[in-house]
Amino acid sequence: MTFEKKILLEKPEEQERSSVSIMLRKVFQAIKLRYKTQFTLIMGLVVLVIILEILTKIPRLSDPFYSYKIGASYASNLPPSWDFWLGTDTGSHDIFVMILHGTRNSIYFGIGCALLSTTLAILLGVFGPFVGGKADTLSSFITNIFMVFPQLPFIFFIASLMKTRSWVTVMIIIGSFSWPWAARSIRSQVLTLRERNFIKVSKMSALGNMRIAFSEVVPNVLTYILLVFCISFGIGIITEAGISMLGLGDQGQNFITLGFVMWYHEPYNMSPHYYNIWISPGIVLVLIYLVFFVIQSSFINTFNPRTRENK
Amino acid sequence: MKSIETNILEEEDSQTKTSLIKQRTTTQKFISNSFLRLVVTKLIFYFIIFFIAISLAFLIPRLVPGNPLDYINQLGSTGLPPSYQEQIRTYMEQLFGLDQPIWVQYWRFLEAFFLHGDFGLSIDLDTPGQPVMDLILPTLPYTLMVAIPTLIITFFLGNLIGAWVGYNETKPRKVIYYIVLTMGAAPFYWFAYVLATIFITQLQLFPPLSTSVPNFAWDWAVLEQIFSHFWLPLILLIMVNTGGWSTGARSMMIYERGSGYILYSQKLGFKESKLRKYAYRNSLLPQFTGLNMNFNNIIGQTLILEVVLNWPGLGKVMIDAFSINDYAMIIGTFVIVIFIIVIGNFLIDISYGLLDPRIRIGGQEG
Amino acid sequence: MAELVLKVEDIKGYYKGSFGTVHAVDGVTFDIYKGDILAIAGESGCGKSSLAELLTGSPMPMLHYESGQVTVNEIPIYIPKPEDKSKLGKWRKEQEKLSNQTRKDVLCKIIGYVPQSSQDSLNPVKKIRKFILDVMKQRVGTKPKKQIKRSKEDIKYDTLDGQKVRINFKEEVLTRVREHLEKLGLSGDVLGRYPHELSGGMKQRIVIGISTLWNPLILIADEPTSALDVTTQKILIETFMHLREMGIVETIVYISHDIPTLAQICNKCIVMYAGKLVEFNSMDNIIHSPLHPYSQGLIHSIASFNPDGSAETDLNSIPGRPPNLRDPPEGCRFYDRCNQRMDICKEEYPPFFSPNGNDSSRVACWLYKK
Numbered sequence A: 001m002t003f004e005k006k007i008l009l010e011k012p013e014e015q016e017r018s019s020v021s022i023m024l025r026k027v028f029q030a031i032k033l034r035y036k037t038q039f040t041l042i043m044g045l046v047v048l049v050i051i052l053e054i055l056t057k058i059p060r061l062s063d064p065f066y067s068y069k070i071g072a073s074y075a076s077n078l079p080p081s082w083d084f085w086l087g088t089d090t091g092s093h094d095i096f097v098m099i100l101h102g103t104r105n106s107i108y109f110g111i112g113c114a115l116l117s118t119t120l121a122i123l124l125g126v127f128g129p130f131v132g133g134k135a136d137t138l139s140s141f142i143t144n145i146f147m148v149f150p151q152l153p154f155i156f157f158i159a160s161l162m163k164t165r166s167w168v169t170v171m172i173i174i175g176s177f178s179w180p181w182a183a184r185s186i187r188s189q190v191l192t193l194r195e196r197n198f199i200k201v202s203k204m205s206a207l208g209n210m211r212i213a214f215s216e217v218v219p220n221v222l223t224y225i226l227l228v229f230c231i232s233f234g235i236g237i238i239t240e241a242g243i244s245m246l247g248l249g250d251q252g253q254n255f256i257t258l259g260f261v262m263w264y265h266e267p268y269n270m271s272p273h274y275y276n277i278w279i280s281p282g283i284v285l286v287l288i289y290l291v292f293f294v295i296q297s298s299f300i301n302t303f304n305p306r307t308r309e310n311k
Numbered sequence B: 001m002k003s004i005e006t007n008i009l010e011e012e013d014s015q016t017k018t019s020l021i022k023q024r025t026t027t028q029k030f031i032s033n034s035f036l037r038l039v040v041t042k043l044i045f046y047f048i049i050f051f052i053a054i055s056l057a058f059l060i061p062r063l064v065p066g067n068p069l070d071y072i073n074q075l076g077s078t079g080l081p082p083s084y085q086e087q088i089r090t091y092m093e094q095l096f097g098l099d100q101p102i103w104v105q106y107w108r109f110l111e112a113f114f115l116h117g118d119f120g121l122s123i124d125l126d127t128p129g130q131p132v133m134d135l136i137l138p139t140l141p142y143t144l145m146v147a148i149p150t151l152i153i154t155f156f157l158g159n160l161i162g163a164w165v166g167y168n169e170t171k172p173r174k175v176i177y178y179i180v181l182t183m184g185a186a187p188f189y190w191f192a193y194v195l196a197t198i199f200i201t202q203l204q205l206f207p208p209l210s211t212s213v214p215n216f217a218w219d220w221a222v223l224e225q226i227f228s229h230f231w232l233p234l235i236l237l238i239m240v241n242t243g244g245w246s247t248g249a250r251s252m253m254i255y256e257r258g259s260g261y262i263l264y265s266q267k268l269g270f271k272e273s274k275l276r277k278y279a280y281r282n283s284l285l286p287q288f289t290g291l292n293m294n295f296n297n298i299i300g301q302t303l304i305l306e307v308v309l310n311w312p313g314l315g316k317v318m319i320d321a322f323s324i325n326d327y328a329m330i331i332g333t334f335v336i337v338i339f340i341i342v343i344g345n346f347l348i349d350i351s352y353g354l355l356d357p358r359i360r361i362g363g364q365e366g
Numbered sequence C: 001m002a003e004l005v006l007k008v009e010d011i012k013g014y015y016k017g018s019f020g021t022v023h024a025v026d027g028v029t030f031d032i033y034k035g036d037i038l039a040i041a042g043e044s045g046c047g048k049s050s051l052a053e054l055l056t057g058s059p060m061p062m063l064h065y066e067s068g069q070v071t072v073n074e075i076p077i078y079i080p081k082p083e084d085k086s087k088l089g090k091w092r093k094e095q096e097k098l099s100n101q102t103r104k105d106v107l108c109k110i111i112g113y114v115p116q117s118s119q120d121s122l123n124p125v126k127k128i129r130k131f132i133l134d135v136m137k138q139r140v141g142t143k144p145k146k147q148i149k150r151s152k153e154d155i156k157y158d159t160l161d162g163q164k165v166r167i168n169f170k171e172e173v174l175t176r177v178r179e180h181l182e183k184l185g186l187s188g189d190v191l192g193r194y195p196h197e198l199s200g201g202m203k204q205r206i207v208i209g210i211s212t213l214w215n216p217l218i219l220i221a222d223e224p225t226s227a228l229d230v231t232t233q234k235i236l237i238e239t240f241m242h243l244r245e246m247g248i249v250e251t252i253v254y255i256s257h258d259i260p261t262l263a264q265i266c267n268k269c270i271v272m273y274a275g276k277l278v279e280f281n282s283m284d285n286i287i288h289s290p291l292h293p294y295s296q297g298l299i300h301s302i303a304s305f306n307p308d309g310s311a312e313t314d315l316n317s318i319p320g321r322p323p324n325l326r327d328p329p330e331g332c333r334f335y336d337r338c339n340q341r342m343d344i345c346k347e348e349y350p351p352f353f354s355p356n357g358n359d360s361s362r363v364a365c366w367l368y369k370k
């Protein structure tokens, strides 16, 4: 309440000398000020990806399908040791190396998926309410249809229809069917923003729609979009892992994901002697998901100032 | 000056009265009028949605490279007896008009479904030439008996945990909250193996995954066997889905706890317990709108999980159909699943309309 | 001398959270006597609402009592915080207990509180009637029923709107409530509505109505007119005057940054600046001869209250901004914006001076040092 009031108070000065560049700078500053934590977290993630990228370039770790030897014999089905941190499987592959590659690729995959579904969600969730009228009705109707669509089974179905599946097609399939919830929540966020006083005021002062979209809504909706992006990312990697695990993913060996690692070691599932093989990719998935979850909940907190309280 | 103001006062009062008369008539006719209107509008809305969704389920597979109807040509290689092969081929041609343009096929599909509840015949080797509808319907209770309790239990459990943490963020409460969240982060199919290892291999509480679930019968022994398989998918889905609700409920609760009416009620001398009650109730209400999406999600998860945990529901039939490209079966299962989801959404919307007076009848959502 | 009803001694209350500590109320002292209509003026963010919250004894979640005392009708509502850190836990528990007691004994009956955001002060999913019955139940402990079947001993009495009411009887309570709301210009039918079906002004009056149901000694109204249009504002101010005429409340604390409104209804005024009380004076003096440079600036920024009534008023508001309350300066908080500042002002916070020689006007400014 007081926050909005202050925006209202500051408004007139701003308008006088507003040009696109000042507006953009304002938007950027607002984002930088409000989202310090998220910025650090995301930077941390970027660093993690860079580290993974470098690690997987080291010769010893560069090939997940290299069959390691100890002396003359193949190192198959070894328990975790100093040489093989997570042990090896029947094919003498180092599980740790596989997971390293899988993690990196899963993150890339998740980002791709999230990009796609967030774009679709923005198309249907932001522009509809802004243009208003028929476009709004149409976009919300489309969203409603896809809301009742059994997305998960349908993704599996489409994947099973494909004769050859590359990771790109799997990504497109997942990305293009997992957007409805995102569109819906972005939409409701835009609607509440549109209702807020300060936007009404800028409408009254006869600013163009685009101007409003820029200076008032973008900083707020952008946060929300980033939030949706994080959630989509989580959904993306988890769904991909599910598809791959049931053998409907990319089964080529040059882009192995965590789901592929799970599928590849399917015979080990539930085996009491090989926990190292079948449990570890899942744990890594949980960890990745949790990192994104932390980012996501810190975003939620910026929406709800009351959550910032701590005792 | 004073007279003007009293005039305004009176004017507002008369306005109040006229609108109150309207108000009273609507409240009197609440069940008969506005509630009915809500039901009817929602019914029409969801019927249109259902219609478009099944149309998409029919059409999208045909737009994807790799013609889904190729299997007709592969019938010979599936080892199906020739007599069945012939029967299915003629039936399919007649039902879908496979040589016809796509819209004729679509029309025939709609006609068969809406008029006769017919999806076609299965080509599965275990059940060759049987109508798909007869194969799907018996599996339906198995899926629903897992999905619906999951939906209800996770909704209340998750929201209560979240609200409980949000109301008073003490250390022990937070620990429980984070445990719930971490479980929610686990990919459910992988988590299924973990739980199966714990409950079946280690604790031996439930029968092994390889044993099949007997067909339903009104017999105590059979029921007991069915239920011994039933717990694992239920527990798993509850564990995985509780976390999602908790996060939302926690921030809702933190929001409600600091909202005007709680603070004002406090200043009116309300006891802590009553304030908590207010906050709980009002923070649960908006969560209701998420139920639609969650229902869809849980159905999807149940379907996939049935394969992993060998539970004889709709999903098992569905995924089996994927692998042999049993086209009629696939479309049939999708239509049924969409139907369930639509019905679920409809019921959820209706009950939300009953619970929250603020919802505008026939208004837009979002 | 009139009866002293509220005594505020050096009260301090800070917002504490991950954002740091905001010294929102930083030592405020004043008295309210029976029959006063006290204005609390000051620009946005100076801590008016926070002060009002502190006066009720159970401030909102993030606002924490720091030190000082508030005595309501000779009942102290705070326990001074112990110096010793190890005793804090025990103190917190005791304070909690006292707050609960205050809520039961003091609020509504002695202090009626109308929050700043009365637009969302009513439970959105309850009809007004249901909410009021809840309030009754919470205050008395028994639910108002249609009929009482058991013996007479169960009947409980309470004084609503100055009249004895059998609290167990729903109809009796509701009749009284309806009459009370009618006095405030509301038709009794609003009881059957949900808050979202009411206009802003109606909600405001309902909140005022609920807060004054027990005829409290003091009514604290926090910007009751801020969110309303001019006509509704007028009606509300009228309502407040009515409240006094009808003897529902005698003493009112009216918080606003709108000086003209305050001038209309109040007879005393305190001016706050950045968490501190800077001037305490009668309303007339504040308008015609304000003492503190800040009060002067505040009054001069309003055209119609130029003392000599001429048109040449400087409409400029005071340049600059109030200091950051996270880290308030040592000396006078108005130093940066003051046009009469002196060297001492920066070093030391001014104590209260009474230039008129009596206690009825006090000002915290070095200019008045004798």
Ligand SMILES: Nc1ncnc2c1ncn2[C@@H]1O[C@H](COP(=O)(O)OP(=O)(O)OP(=O)(O)O)[C@@H](O)[C@H]1O
Residues within 6 Å of the ligand: A002, C015, C022, C024, C042, C043, C044, C045, C046, C047, C048, C049, C050, C051, C062, C116, C223, C257, C325
């Ligand atoms: N919940 C909060 N958390 C942190 N700081 C707060 C909070 N509420 C208020 N403040 C700060 O405390 C100071 C006093 O706020 P308060 O609401 O008492 O001002 P006010 O005088 O009532 O202003 P207004 O006229 O706008 O109502 C302000 O500087 C504000 O920034």
Ligand code: SF4
Residues within 6 Å of the ligand: C292, C293, C294, C332, C333, C334, C335, C338, C339, C340, C341, C342, C345, C350, C364, C365, C366, C367
């Ligand atoms: S104390 Fe000094 S700085 Fe403060 S108001 Fe008075 S003259 Fe100005």
Ligand SMILES: [Mg+2]
Residues within 6 Å of the ligand: C048, C049, C050, C116, C222, C223
């Ligand atoms: Mg205020």
